[in-house]
Amino acid sequence: MTAKRIALFGATSAIAAALARIYASEGAELVLIGRSTEALEQLATDLKIRGAADCKTVVTDLGDAGNADNAAGKAWSAAGGLDAAVIAFGALPDQAKAAADSGAMIRAIDVNFTAPAALASALAGRFESAGSGTIVILSSIAGDRGRASNYVYGSAKAGLQAFASGLRHRLYKAKVNVLDVRPGFVISPMTAGLDRSGPLWSRPERVAADIRRAIDAGKGVLYTPWWWFWIMLVIRALPRFVFHRSSL
């Protein structure tokens, strides 16, 4: 069997890097796309030592949706086609700031919805022509129900969930899967400002291992770790008069 070819967009994010390491240990060919040359090069060296057959880097600002087509094309040709593309970039905005300042809100929506959706779109046609593969989109449990504490980020992720659902529907005939990954609370640089004590926080390695299995299983939606499926089922079902009194 030939080596798997995997592209990771936002490769230095904690979950993407952990996933890249799993694939590296299996001898995959990797393409890392991100903003910082230094961080990408250091990760690429690491992945080659961990067993990656090859590891290329593409430096671009993925937060700008205008770069999506170019980034998708470069990643696709760097490995001569892809078996999976993982869209893992995003940024957790300061909710209070985003609620008060429409510029901050628009930037948050752009980086968490517009840019990843544009990228998924740019990748879709290539996978469709190839007739196989998986597009992995990292949304979030925050997209399951808008909450006062986090609805700007949550609404962008909700948009991404709907986008993933529609894209999956479209690509079904082409035998291309779209996996919508909804991580819970993950200990990563993105959440460094939050209080991360408590049993609901997970390590990115755990989340990455779940994603790896879901890609192989051809799943459509993955809550990771699994218990978030049940928590979010309850939160979505809460009647408004209860929900409104909570501080979620």
Next chain:
Amino acid sequence: MSGAGSPSPSPQTVAAWGRLSASTHAILRPSLRADVPAALSRGANRCAVRGLGRSYGDVALNPEGALLDMTGLDRFMAFDPATGELEVEAGVSLGEILAAACRPNDDGSGWFLPVTPGTGYVTVGGAIANDVHGKNHHRAGSFGRYVLGLTVARSNGRIIHCGPDREPGLFSATVGGLGLTGVILAARLQLRRVAGLAVESEHLAFNSLDEFFNLTNGSEADWEYTVGWVDALATGKAAGRGIFSRARHAPNQRAAPPPHLPRLSIPATPPFSLVNRASVRLFNAFYWRSARSARRTEHYARTLYPLDGIGNWNRLYGPRGFFQFQCVVPKNDARAVLGELLGRIAASGEGSMLTVIKTFNDMPSPGLLSFPMPGTTLAVDFANRGEGTRALLADLERLTVEARGRIYPAKDAVMSAETFNAGYGHALAEFRRHMDPGLTSAFARRVGLESAS
């Protein structure tokens, strides 16, 4: 996204592995080596340095102060499979090295860690800062002997490359330097070639300390890994009974890399310690009868990392946490002192499950404050029952000092400044010259290791 300059500190509650206290720390978690100098110089606050948090006491704590979390620097930098020379960032764990660089060749041989403590969940930076040792100390010495070079960030902004033959003063102070001489950013290590990654092991019962010493002395020439487990609750004629384990790499026997995550995990802290007199008595009696076994070939993880299969096992000791005590006493009176230490422990009734004895040979470490010395080491764990436990620890500490031994900082939570000075005084003047005024720890303050600033 990471990699975007130096992060701002976030307040988090942090406990050491013994879970004796939990306190707020301002955590800085750099993602790139280049971020560390800025993180170090942020504010006038002194900083402590932490890896995977496997130190039992307070060497990596700084309550209400700043704490540099190094686990974000976890990249391999270079590996030469021809020579076994490996360069890694300080936050890479020993388990990750085994997974990435210690894979078996077709003939079962491979590169292996020259020295490893009883868990793979420690960072390279932590292994160097505590100059850890393992079951092969009699043959290999401590971890610091295999460090070819270090990249160290000082709080004045300088990045210094040091090694046995380059800035040797800073190098000797940093190996075993408890994170007080600078922040280790990266290390070059020499791996060891073994003819088979799997090990051949056997477990033999002994009925007294004399039998233990006969077994260990008779095994050291042919067995790379040796260790004794003692039934710390046994008294009278049974006193000193235990299980002697020895192992060596088995030529041409393969062993796959260990899994990345533990198979089992203790999900939460029980409201009281599950490690109590009754359960320890039960465990010890069971282990004494069942652990002995004939020679067999097995995965090295079974021999070297018996507890790594259970995540968060430290939670079993309940909300009050537990103490570890590890001392080394010089060779000449080791037998008598060990007997006395074990006698005190048995008489106190403070049960210990993981009571371990091991002989150290004269394998000098480059580290000024390195713990091992020729003699015998004893490691014990006690659930924290408050005053009674502390009184026993004070007793063991006094006996150690009287025997001209010393206590292992990585395990310690209680030793006095006098005890620390008695054990490490020979090197302290030289060590202080290399301390970084920007670094500190609760341990350093407790034992009077404050740099002049």
